[in-house]
Amino acid sequence: MPWALWYQRPVPPPDVHRRLGLASPLLARLLWHRGVRDAAAAARFLAPEAQPLGDPWTMRGVGDAVRAVHAALDAGMPIGIHGDYDCDGVSAAAVLADALERLGATVEVYIPHRVRDGYGVAADALRRFAARGVRLVLTVDCGITANAEVALAGELGLTVIVTDHHHVPVTLPAARAVLNPRQPGCGYPFRDLAGAGVAFVLARALLHSRLPPVAAEEAATALLDLVALGTIADLVPLVGENRTLVARGLRVLNAAPRPGLRLLLQVAGLAPGVLTAQQIAFGLTTRLNAAGRMGDATEALRLLRAPDLQTAAPLATALQAANRARQEAVEAATVEASTRLDPAAPAHVIAGPFPLGVVGLVASRLAERTGRPCLVLERDGEHCRGSARGPEGFHLAEALSACGDLLLKYGGHAQAGGCTLRAEHLPALTARFQALARAALGDTPAPPRLGVEDTLALSALDWPLAESLRALEPCGLGNPPPLFYTPRVRVREARPLGRTGTALRLGNGGPSVRAAWFGPGAPPEPGEWIDIVYEVERREWEGQVRLDLRLRDWRAAAASPLPAAPETGA
Numbered sequence: 001m002p003w004a005l006w007y008q009r010p011v012p013p014p015d016v017h018r019r020l021g022l023a024s025p026l027l028a029r030l031l032w033h034r035g036v037r038d039a040a041a042a043a044r045f046l047a048p049e050a051q052p053l054g055d056p057w058t059m060r061g062v063g064d065a066v067r068a069v070h071a072a073l074d075a076g077m078p079i080g081i082h083g084d085y086d087c088d089g090v091s092a093a094a095v096l097a098d099a100l101e102r103l104g105a106t107v108e109v110y111i112p113h114r115v116r117d118g119y120g121v122a123a124d125a126l127r128r129f130a131a132r133g134v135r136l137v138l139t140v141d142c143g144i145t146a147n148a149e150v151a152l153a154g155e156l157g158l159t160v161i162v163t164d165h166h167h168v169p170v171t172l173p174a175a176r177a178v179l180n181p182r183q184p185g186c187g188y189p190f191r192d193l194a195g196a197g198v199a200f201v202l203a204r205a206l207l208h209s210r211l212p213p214v215a216a217e218e219a220a221t222a223l224l225d226l227v228a229l230g231t232i233a234d235l236v237p238l239v240g241e242n243r244t245l246v247a248r249g250l251r252v253l254n255a256a257p258r259p260g261l262r263l264l265l266q267v268a269g270l271a272p273g274v275l276t277a278q279q280i281a282f283g284l285t286t287r288l289n290a291a292g293r294m295g296d297a298t299e300a301l302r303l304l305r306a307p308d309l310q311t312a313a314p315l316a317t318a319l320q321a322a323n324r325a326r327q328e329a330v331e332a333a334t335v336e337a338s339t340r341l342d343p344a345a346p347a348h349v350i351a352g353p354f355p356l357g358v359v360g361l362v363a364s365r366l367a368e369r370t371g372r373p374c375l376v377l378e379r380d381g382e383h384c385r386g387s388a389r390g391p392e393g394f395h396l397a398e399a400l401s402a403c404g405d406l407l408l409k410y411g412g413h414a415q416a417g418g419c420t421l422r423a424e425h426l427p428a429l430t431a432r433f434q435a436l437a438r439a440a441l442g443d444t445p446a447p448p449r450l451g452v453e454d455t456l457a458l459s460a461l462d463w464p465l466a467e468s469l470r471a472l473e474p475c476g477l478g479n480p481p482p483l484f485y486t487p488r489v490r491v492r493e494a495r496p497l498g499r500t501g502t503a504l505r506l507g508n509g510g511p512s513v514r515a516a517w518f519g520p521g522a523p524p525e526p527g528e529w530i531d532i533v534y535e536v537e538r539r540e541w542e543g544q545v546r547l548d549l550r551l552r553d554w555r556a557a558a559a560s561p562l563p564a565a566p567e568t569g570a
Contacts, residue, residue, distance in 0.1 A: 003447060003555070004447055004448045004449070004450050004533075004553045005447045005448070005449045005450070006450050006452060006485065006533055006553065006562055006563075007449065007450070007451055007452065007562060007563050007564060007565050008451075008452050008455075008485075008561075008562040008563065008564055008565065009033050009451045009452060009453055009565055010033075010564070010565050012028070012029050012032035012033070016028045016029060016032050019037075019038065019039070020032070020036060020038065020039055020041075020042040021039035021042060021043070022042060024464075024468050026454065026465065026468050027468040027471055027472075028042075029453065029454065030453055030468065030469075030472060030482055031045060031046075033451075033453060034472075034479060046471055048243045048244045048246075048247035048474070049244065049247045049248050049251065051241075051243075051244045053204075053241060053244060053245070054188050054189045054190055054201070054241060056201045056202070056204045056205040056208075057205060058187040058188050059179055059181060059186060059187070059188040059198075059201050059202075060178075060179070060183060060185055060186040060187065060188070061161075061177035061178050061179045061186075062177075062179060062201065062202060064161075064176055064177035065138075065161045065163075065176070065177040065179060065202055065205075066202075066205050066206055066209055068136055068159055068161060068176050068177065069100070069105075069136065069138075069161075069206055070209070070210075071136075072105070072135065072136040073103060073104065073105055073210075076106075077133070077134070077135050077136065078105070078106040078132065078133055078134050079100055079105050079106070079107055079108070079134065079136050079137075079138065080107075080108045080109075080110065080129040080134040080136065080137040080138070080158075081093050081096050081097055081100075081107060081108070081109045081110070081137070081138050081139075081140060082110050082112070082121055082122070082125055082126075082129075082137055082138070082139045082140070082142065082143070083109060083110065083111045083112070083140050083141065083142075083297075083301070084111070084112065084140070084141040084142045084195065084297075085111060085112055085113065085114045085292030085297035086141070086233065086234070086289055086292055086297070087229060087230060087233035087234070087285045087288040087289045087300070088141050088194050088195045088196055088230040088231075088233050088234035089111070089140060089141035089142065089195055089230075089297075090111060090230075090288060090291075090292070090297055090301045090304065091195075091196040091226045091227070091229045091230030091233070091288075091304065092140035092141045092163070092194075092195040092196040092198070092199035092226075092230055093109050093111060093140050093141075093199075093301060094226050094301060094304045094305055095140075095196055095199040095200055095203050095223050095226045095227060095230075096138055096140060096199050096202065096203055097109050097305065098203075098222070098223055098226070098305070099203035099206055099207055099219065099220075099223065100206070102207065102211075102219050103206060103207070103210050103211075108129060108132060108134055109301060110122070110125040110128065110129070111292075111296075111297045111298045111300075111301055112125060112297075113296060113297075114292055114293070114297070114356055114357055115356055115357075118385055118409060118420050119142075119385070119409050119410075119411065119418045119419070119420060120142050120143070120145065120146055120149070120409050120411060121139055121142055121143050121146040121149040122149075123152055126149060126152055126153045126156055126158060127156065129156075129158060130156040130157060130158055134158065135157065135158060135159060136158070136159050136160075136161070137153060137158050137159070137160050137161070138160075138161045138163060138202075139160065139161070139162050139163060139164065140163050140164075140195055140196075140198075140199045141163075141164060141165070141166075141194075141195025141196070141198075141199075141230075142164060142166075142195075142411075143160070143163070143164050143173065143175070143178075144162060144164040144166050144167075144169065144172070144173070144178070144180055144411065145166075145169050145173075145409070145410065145411050146162070146173050147171060147172075147173045147174070149173075150162070150173035150174055150175050151173075151174065154174070159176045160173070160175040160176060161175060161176055161177050161178075161179070161202075162175045162177070162178045162179065162180070163179040163180070163195070163198045163199055163202055164178075164179070164180045164195065164198065165180060165181065165182065165192075165193050165194055165195050165197065165198050165236075166180075166397065166411045166412060166413060167182070167397035167398065167401065167411065167413065168180055168182045168183045168184075169401065179198055179201065179202060180198065181198065188201070189241075190240050190241035190242070192236050192237050192239075192240070193231075193236065193242065194227075194230045194231040194233075194234040194236045194242070195230060195234065196226060196227045196229070196230025196231060196234075197227060197230070197231055197236075197241070197242065197245060199227075199230075200220070200223060200224075200227045200245070203220065203223060204216075207219050207220050208220075221248070221252065222252070224245065224248045224249040224251075224252045225249050225252040225253045225257070225258065225261070226249075226304065227245050227246075227249050228245060228246045228249020228250055228252075228277075228280070229249070229280065229284060229285060229288065229304075231245055231246050231249070232246060232277050232280050232281050232285055232474075232476060233281070233285035233288070233289065235415075235416070235476070235477050236413075236477065236478075237476075237477050237478025237479070238277065238474055238475065238476035238477060238478050238479045239478040239479055242478075243474060243479065246277055246474040246476075247473075247474055250275060250276070250277065250280070250473075250474060253272060253275055253280070254272045254273055254274065254275050255272070256272075257272050258304065258305075258306070259306050259307065259308050259309045259311070259312045260302075260303035260304055260305075260306040260312035260316060261284065261303075261304070262309070262312075263309060263312050263313060263315075263316035264283075264284055264287055264288075264303065264316050264319060264320075265283060265284065266316075267287075267316055267317070267319075267320040268282075268283035268284065268287065269283070270283045276473055276474065276475070276538075277473065277474035277475055277476050278475060278476070278481070281476070286323060286326075287319045287320060287322070287323045288300045288304075288319065289326075290319060290322040290323040290325075290326040291303075291318075291319055291322055292357065293322070293326050293355075293357030293358055293361075294322040294325050294326050294329070294355075294357050295322055299315055299318055299319065299322075300319065302315055303315040303316060303319060326357065326358060326361075327499055329355050329357070330358045330361045330365075331499070331500075333354045333355060333358050333359070333376075334362050334365050334366070336352065336354070337350050337352070337354065337362050337366060337376055338366070338369075340352070341366065341370065343370075345372070345434060346372065346434050346435075346437040346438035346441065346442075346443060347372050347373040347374070347375070347390075347433055347434045347436075347437035347438075348366060348370065348372055348373070348374045348375070349374075349375045349377070349426070349429065349430040349433055349434070350366075350374070350375070350376050350377065351376075351377040351378075351379040351384050351386070351423075351426055352377075352378075352379055353378070353379065354376060354377070354378050354386075355378065356378040356385055356386070359376040359377065359378055359385075359386040359387045360376075360386075360387030360389065360416070360418070362374075362376045363375060363376040363386070363387050363388055363389040364389040365520075366389075367389040367390050367391060368448075368520065369520050370445060371391055371445030371446060371447070371448065372390070372391070372437065372441070372445055373388060373389070373390030373391070373394050373396065373399070373433070373437050373441075374388065374389055375387070375388040375419075375433060376388075377426075379423060379426075381423070382422060382423055382424075383408075383420060383421070383422060383423060384420070384421050384422075384423050384426055385418075385419070385420045385421075386418065386419065387416070387417065387418045388400065388412070388416065388417045388418070388419070389415060389416055390415055390437075391415070391441070391445075391446070392415070393440060393441055393446075394436075394437060394440045394441055395414045396412055396413070396415060396417040397411065397412040397413055397414060397417050399417075399433060399436045399437075400412060400417045400419050402432070402436060403419075403429055403433060403436075406421055406425040406428055406429045406432070407419045407420065407421045407425075407429070408420045408421055408422065450483055450552055450553055451483065451565065452483050452484060452485040452533060452562055453482040453483060453484060454482075454485070455484070455485045455486070455487070455562070456484045456485070456486055457486065457508070458486055458489060458506065458507065458508055458510060458513050459510050461513060461536060461547050461549075462547075463547075465536065465547075466536065466538050466547055469481070469482060469536055469538070470538065481535040481536075482535070482536075483533050483534065483535060483552060484533070484534060484535075484536065485532070485533050485562060486508070486531070486532050486534070487531045487557065487558075488508060488529055488530075488531065488557045489506045489507065489508045489529070489530060489531075489532060489557075490506065490507055490508060490527070490528070490529050491504060491505075491506060491524045491525060491526050491527060491528045491529075491530060492505045492506065492507050492512050492526065493505035493512075493526060494523055494524065494526050497516055497518075500518055501516055501517060501518045501519075502516070502517045502518075502523035503515075503516055504516065504517060504523070504524070504551070506532070513547075513548075513549060514546070514548045514549070515532075515534065515548065515549035515550070515551055516548065516549070516550050516551065517551045517554070518550075524554055528556070529556070529557040530554045530555065530556060530557055531554065531555055531556075531557050531558060532549070532551055532553070532554045533551070533552050533553045533554070534549040534550060534551045534552055535549070535550045535552060536548075536549060537549070537550050
């Protein structure tokens with residue numbers, strides 16, 4: 001992988017803070033780099049909670065879905081929810097289960113098992129629903145490619161409502177209704193919702209269709225912590241409505257976490273109050289995802305819906321243990337998969353005895369390391385199942401769709417996907433996947449680019465800066481934490497941090513600053529003079545608030561200034 005390209009983001013106009021109506025020139029520059037060009041847009045960006053949500057009735061299929069649910073409620077029939085085994089799918093299932101039970105429904109939730117059921121809607125789950133008297137099934141975070149399974153549901157006497165947010169295929173399943181803001185003809189004003197976000201649209205419509213307005217809004221607000229979890233976990237862009245959903249959800253999480261989430265925060269070393277989206281990502285969603293990666297994701301659902309601390313305690317302990325096991329499995333599988341990399345390949349397709357629950361994480365690490373699309377597969381007898389990750393410029397869901405005749409199941413997003421295939425088709429899949437990558441990305445991987453907002457001295461890391469950065473929250477994909485550049489700092493101390501990190505103390509004349517480095521690559525050594533690109537993190541520790549740095553990249557100190565933005569990297 002080539003060295004990362006550091007560059008200075010374009011300098012805004014000198015009067016940018018006046019144009020945006022802000023007192024802080026730094027905050028104005030940060031907003032300008034995020035596409036904010038006037039005071040009204042700045043006001044909207046800085047008050048995400050206050051922004052309105054889309055009208056749920058404008059989402060295609062909502063009317064038919066609500067009528068089908070009403071019929072089931074009026075008939076007193078149980079309603080089935082088919083979730084998914086990742087955090088988004090589990091959170092989305094909890095959203096609809098909570099909403100339906102608030103309306104008096106009896107709900108049966110099925111969370112598929114990653115190994116036994118595989119990706120997507122499970123035929124066995126549909127048979128189980130039918131046997132238990134369910135006649136209406138709602139899918140969440142899956143189902144958009146489940147044509148065969150929806151046909152089977154019809155044979156079993158089941159009506160299916162699909163709610164999904166993944167890439168939309170040419171032929172939709174023959175469900176009673178399909179809710180996906182990406183589908184043609186959908187009038188919903190925001191397309192990039194997570195699975196939990198789409199489930200919330202339906203939940204809002206259902207609650208407002210059966211409850212008085214104030215009660216419906218209170219019930220919907222109580223679901224926003226779940227929506228925030230799924231949205232953060234699924235790495236959808238934190239812009240537009242997603243930004244509003246996460247901001248509102250963080251308020252719920254910080255004010256009164258559910259019993260299970262309160263305990264999960266404790267084992268992660270976090271406390272409610274000023275939780276950020278990034279802390280939720282590292283502290284909660286990784287542990288919720290670990291349940292499905294290393295065992296049964298139903299445990300994550302049970303934790304989210306636990307009524308009290310006593311019920312939640314063993315579940316939080318189990319998820320913490322699963323997360324530790326996940327970390328160990330990822331390390332071992334990454335080492336093994338790395339030995340199979342072909343440096344000359346335009347994309348990497350690696351099949352072997354890898355635990356199915358960690359193949360996506362391994363693919364992500366290899367894609368970051370090589371700058372190439374990576375598909376990592378568990379090979380188990382006659383079948384291969386796995387996950388793909390890739391860089392910008394290569395749409396994985398479209399690539400898997402182009403290989404659809406070789407696959408039994410597939411789906412995903414632009415930079416993440418999953419598939420199942422017969423092992424005999426692996427050579428053909430490898431050849432086609434690599435040809436698609438070569439056509440899209442060329443023969444040489446592009447270096448990762450790190451756009452720097454500003455050059456700072458370490459002495460400039462003060463509380464006014466921290467408050468400017470807090471105004472950008474929630475940060476994530478589409479609204480990344482700002483990166484800053486400081487040249488020529490000395491490494492005063494370096495020691496291990498966790499399994500893979502390094503805790504550093506850095507200085508350049510004044511007091512030292514704490515920093516953390518998690519790679520990839522080796523950490524700097526004590527005594528070295530280095531240039532750094534980093535994020536500034538606000539941390540609470542033993543009742544004190546401090547500012548730390550998370551290094552994104554470093555290199556030996558050099559005299560040359562940062563180059564201007566590449567033509568395509570502004």
